[in-house]
Structures are given as structure tokens and as C-alpha cells.
Amino acid sequence: MSGEFNAGLEAHLKGGLTTVCHAWAITRKDGVVFAFTDHDLPLRFAGFEFRADAGLSALALAQSTGLSVDNTEALGALSDVSLREDEIEQGRFDGAQIQAWLVNWADTSQHWLNFRGHLGELTRAGGGFRAELRGLTEALNRPLGRVYQKPCSAVLGDRTCRFKLTQEGYAQALPVQTVTDARRFVWEDFLSYDTDWFTRGRLEMLDGPATGLWGGIKSDRIIGTARVIELWQPIRGSVQSGMQIRLVAGCDKRVETCRLKFNNFANFQGFPDLPGEDWVVSVPSSSNVNSGGSRR
Template sequence: MRAVPSALQAKLDSGVTTLARCWKVTRRDGVVNGFTDHDRDLVLDGVTCRAGTGFAGSEATSRFDLSVDGAEISGALADESLTDDDLAAGRYDAAEIETWLVDWSDPSLKVLTARGTLGEVKREANAFTAEVRGLADALSQESGRLYTVRCGADLGDHRCKIDLTAAGFRGSGAVVAIDGTSDFVASGLGGFADGWFSAGRLSWTSGANTGLSIEIKLHRVSGGAVRLTLWQAMAEAIVAGDTFTVTAGCDKRFVTCRDRFANTANFRGFPHIPGNDFLIATPAQGAPGNDGLSLAPPFLPG
């Protein structure tokens, strides 16, 4: 139940109000931006909610299953508040958003009306529209553990337990030459074997993409040159001299966990589960192996 300040409730009951809506958006990197549909800036709990951004919110309808249907916000892109580059770089993906009803004549009189996260963002010219997903959206996401042959953990997480800060699993380098939008020659990684960073993570430490991270599609060593291919293009163009750090990758197979990382005790997959071919297999007269023994494959050593 929302607690409405008595002074604000009195104004609501009077029928004559001085109300505005404010939005506080907290990005995953901790940056907080504020916006309002009022005609001047308002300060809300130390956050300046900017006016003149064209920010507006649609009506939100709540269904009996607690999901929020059709809620969205829209506004204009501006260098001093929210830029197209920020959206393209994913800095607002899954950002937390709070919607407040505020008395603009006394911003201390306020009430929180909604809280959620940003979903799909659409950009067109100098404007954007963002989907607002309610807290109940988390209940509709798939959860739990899947029984698969490959590992369900991510290399270096709390289930995998590999320390990616160790020297053997981490490197740093710089862009030497550009081969394509997401393909470049790198220096500083000559001590690592071919493919060591495939499926790993690259984080930019200088250049226009500083602070952004992306998954590595392919790490190749050929003719003494190290080439990295990213899964997608960065928000800003990569240029020679940009520096980065990289961490090792894993294809989540049991043999990789065993032979490359010696981490079978923490393998989170089920490599001995029979596959579809085994499940649909039927005996054939005269075929070898019809000896009455188990058809299950032998367990892998390690």
C-alpha cells in the first residue's frame, strides 16, 4: 500500500493540484538520470529531473496476474541528458526506472507510483520510445536448471569458480589494424594459444567504447599475428590504438573443462546423458553389439 503524504493527499482531495510526473532512471553502471514532464527542472531526492526533454509516459494497465501491459515512456534525445550513443551502446538496457507523482510547488511532497525496468527501446530520428516492464516481469522469465550435455555455468562465475583475474586467464592489448567492423589485429596477446579467448569477454579500456564489454566470437593466431573477431559491431567505431582487456573463453564441453581448465569437479553439465539418437534407436537383426549388455555409453574418465 502506498503511503501518500498527508499534505499531498489534502491537495488531491481539494481538486486543485500542482502535480507533475518524474522519472528516475538508474543504469546498471550506477549512473542516475532524472526526467520530468513539468516545464522546469525539479530536484527529487538529490537527483535533478530535467524538463524540456519531451519525456512522457503512457497509461499502464495492471492485469490480475500482476503483469503490466502496454506501459511505455517516450522522449527526445539530447546531449545533456540521454544520447543516441548511450542507447545504442546498451547503457540503458534493463535499467531500473521509478515513476513519481510530485507536487512541483513543493517537490518534497511526492509518492512512488511505479517501479520497473526498461525493456525494448525504439529510436527514430531524435526521439525514442522505451517499454517499461513491471516487477512481476521477473516471474515470467525462465528459471531453474536445465539438464544438458554442456555446462550451465559461465566461466569465472560463482558456480564455475575459475579465477579469471589470474594471469593465465587474462590478457591486455591494443588494436593494431582494422580488418572489418568487428574484426581487428591486436598486440599484447602473443603469449596465448590460438582460440584461448574464443567465447571470452573483451572490455575496452580506452577509446570511444571505454567501459563497454562484448563477447569474442573468434581468437586466431596466424602467421605471428593475433586477430580477434567480435560477435557484433561496437556502438562506436574501433580505431587503431584502442586498448582493452580480455578474459579466457569456454565452449562449455566436458573435455574442455577437463583438459583446459582441470575443473571437472565444478562442471555443471551432464555429459553422460544419452542423446536423441540413443533414445530413438531400435535393435536391428544381425547388427554388431546385440550381446544383451547396456547400450549406455561408458563414462568419460576424469
């Protein structure tokens, strides 16, 4: 979306001979900020310091007034001093906020915010990357609303669930003992929780190159004296023995789990008494329960 056009910049553009360039700022979800310009010297304005090291350059900036996705792309170079390939691979730039300006490099008070949105799909090749830029109207294309279903629709610990994961017994920090392919974790004599306690929960990295990354837990089993936890997908970063992780209890969204495991039934966001699809064939019966389902 476009910002208010700067009067000074407008006058400068109408003068014929211009000294303008582009500038971009990327703000990741973890708060890390990257700012670049295609000018040959660094610039400072809008609270950012823009580096002049070819971190990003625009291919096209086509915006529309409807709800269609803006045809907007950018090219960038991968390097240790700008955007690193391993951080893109780890997903640290997924959904990052991006702002783009047209600025008079001779007088940086003359600048215009001509795009604001977030990073979409990123592809990497030949030491560089291509990023899809999605405008603010992209969010309006997503279906929203409440789904009426028996399972709970909340995420454990969110503002609708309201369960405090800081309560004792629902999260455990400990070092990695044995790890295979950043996906299968094994601990000896870690039996203080029931089997499946962490199934559908989270494994969060607390230190090392993968700090801040997490994976969904597919299974939590006890085999002999060992606890084996397997993730749905590998952690997208280096994971080694001795690194600190945090295990968060899992929730299968059932009303029984909410009431018995978390004692949080008052905040259950499902509809456990919602009739099933075959309720229309239910008829009274004096001999047994006739719910419309199979009698076997």
C-alpha cells in the first residue's frame, strides 16, 4: 500500500533532473532488521540505516486497487554480511515484514513509502534469491470465521485457550542426549512423564545455530528405559548433543484431554455435543442406544 506522497519529493521529481534511489527494510518475526539501498552509499532515514551492499533490488512493483495479489518481486544476493542462505533455509525470513521507499539520496527527508507488506515465497539459486512480495490486501483473501466442530479450535496456550504453559509439569527444559537427522531425539532414564505426554506438542531450540526454531512432535514413546521423541519435520538447523531444548506438552483437542490433562474445560473452544452426520436416522429405541451409528 502506498503512503502519503512527500511534497518535497514530488517537487524534486517534477524538476526533471532527479537524484532518487530505492531502499528496503526487512523486519523478521524475531525482531532482527535488515535494511538495504541500491544507492552506492549508505542512507539514514525513517529510523533505519540502509546499507549499500546489493542486499536487495526490485524487479517489478505493480500494485492494484483490488484484492488480487500484487505482482511484486525482488532479487537479492546471499552473503554472510546481508542475507544468509542457512537462515533462509531455516525459515527465519518466512512472513517477514518488508517496506520499500523511493528516496532522494541527496536529501533523505524526501522519501515516499511506496510498498508495505511481507515476504512470500523465497527461492534460491546461484548465490542469490528471488523473493515474492505480498501486499497488505493479501490477508483479505484468506477465509476467516469460526468453525463449528467437536475438537477444540484453539492452540494450546493462546489467548482463547488461556492455559499457562509455565505451570509445573507442562514444559521441560533439558539438554539433547542423542539426536538423529535433527528429527529423532532419545533420552535415557527420562521417564518422569507418561507415554504420549508430549505427542502433538512442541520441541523448541533454546541455544545453538537453531535457536528460536521449533518442531511439532509426532510421537512420544517409552522404549525400555529410553524416551523417544520424533518430530513431523526435522529442525531446519544444526542440532547436536548437549544443546538445550524445551519440550511442551501436547493437546489432541479432545474435551476429555482438556478436562483431565489440563483442567481447562472452562476455556474449551470446541462443541463436544454437536450431532454427527448420521443423527438424522436416529429413532427412539427401548432396547439400546440408537444413535444412528454402527451397532457392532
